[in-house]
Amino acid sequence: MNPRSWSERFSRSSRLVAWCLMTLASGFMANAAYAAAPQVKTQAPGFYRVMVGDFEVTALSDGTHPFPIDTVVEGVSKQEIGRDLTRDFLHAPVQGSINAFLVNTGTKLILIDSGAGVLYGKCCGQVLANLRAAGYRPEQVDEVLLTHLHKDHVGGVIATDGQMMFPNAVVRTSQIEADYWLNADNKKTAPAFLSTFFDSAIASVAPYVAAGRFKPFSGDVELEPGIRAIAVPGHTPGHTAYLVESGAKDLLVWGDIVHVAAIQLQNPKASVEYDTDAQAAQRSRRFALKLAASHQYLVGAAHIAYPGLGHIRQNGRTYDWVPVNYEAAPGR
Ligand SMILES: [Zn+2]
16 A cells, blocks of 8 residues: 555544444534423413314313312222223323303304313413413403303403403303202201302303303204203202304303213213212203214314314213314314
8 A cells, every 4th residue: 555545544444433433422512402391381372172063162261270080070989980081091189171161153252161261270271371372352241151150160250359360251050050059048058169150150151241241042042043941950959051053053062061081981880979969960960971972063172172162972872072173273
């Protein structure tokens, strides 16, 4: 080997080594830069739209909160609860969604349930922000239909200063529900942990009562063209579902028929300690599940994982929840 070719080879190989080192170094630097990116830990704004016939329905997230399944679910064994959660890849406490549903009929804007407002703390109270993110304003809401008067459904109708959150809306719920929760005397016969629920219900609807815009209804009546009340008592005395119908399409907004889908669709007998009448709640759950499954209704569920929109499929004695298929531009 002559000295020249040796030196040429040496310089070529040293250039190769240098290139390798630079490549490695830049790889390390790139990895270091990726690792330093802060984790964001938030979701997209919580609104999701579907069309129900000619009606536009927007599911609004109020947030999620840790649901203490071990202490709250009743009527089934701990073993059954553990088995059902494991089947759905869940562990207690499960994050429970709170969902509300905004229906734009084309002539009216109707909000079904309003979330917890400030009553559940920082986890929740996001309905208003998500309603705005969805392109609406609270003053556009014509009616608020409440499935019942528990904190996580009625709390969002007032602002932090106690004024109306929806200044042009009529607020409606069943007369039986209003008579129960708006009468503080009923605290005496209710479990102690529900005592503050009476106070919250009274305070939440107070500005609407004062303005003559709290209008309870009686029976399974049509409240607006295409929106009908269906009594499903048990969770609370006047617990009500709303059937939204447009064209050949139907949406059953069923409130608190199901709190933990993983358990209660396997065991419709499973109740929660918040049920005023567990037996009646169980009957209403079986009724609503059968109704939704047999008519293939789209269901809007207050506490099934957001957006809480899906269908119920019957499997003998048990049921499956089939979430809606994602659509980027519904109705277009
Ligand atoms: Zn609820």
